[in-house]
Amino acid sequence: MTILADDSLCYTPPPLVALSSAFPMPSDRSENPYVLVLYYSRSGSTDAMARQVVRGVSTVSGIDARLRTVPPVSNDCEAITDQVPDDGPTYASQDDLCSCAGLVLGSPTRFGNMAAPLKYFMDQSSELWLSGSLIDKPAAVFTSTSSLHGGQESTLLSMQLPLLHHGMLLVGLPYSEPGMMTTQAGGTPYGASHWAGATGGRSMDATEQELCRALGRRVAELCLRLGAGAGA
């Protein structure tokens, strides 16, 4: 983690994620409503999925994607962390969550469940729960695993639980998506998934990528159908 000596550097825009120039990241300064793509990734597989979800959101006009991650949890997890990590997207704030039109939440599978850093972030959202800020907003989930049957569905389903407590409207992947019937790896009705292999070296195949994009697109379209941005 870079320690910023000069406070003013805190206002430096976050380093843009390593997306190709053919796909520029939407600006946070846009006045469009946005889908928050919030994820944790330690070795990059869930990160790659998040970028496909962002691409899916970005195919829908009138709504943006906002990519955010969370810091790792450690013995000093209560310390104040820099909002600008060394690389990758900015760490999410509760305000990012509060103001989103929709949410797509991604985590590596950890023993059949979501990873602690993301859970830790969601566990700090009780003020939003009290205010009802997320009620009736669409939400979806995605995960990456090292083994094909290592708990993708259990992770996706358990990631949905806090979102239900927040009153969010859960969005999955319908079987009208062609890849849902043909996939040889990830892709479930509960959300997008990726089989990264034992060493994490298996890249997403075309079907896994398309299902990530389909999920982002679906959440974005539902946000607009539910009136996000209307009257803005």
Ligand SMILES: Cc1cc2nc3c(=O)[nH]c(=O)nc-3n(C[C@H](O)[C@H](O)[C@H](O)COP(=O)(O)O)c2cc1C
């Ligand atoms: C503590 C721990 C628990 C894990 N539990 C599982 C598991 O239950 N099932 C599985 O298939 N992979 C499991 N994995 C592997 C990760 O889910 C997998 O490598 C994932 O693709 C990592 O995503 P990332 O590259 O975004 O960090 C575990 C990894 C760690 C470190």
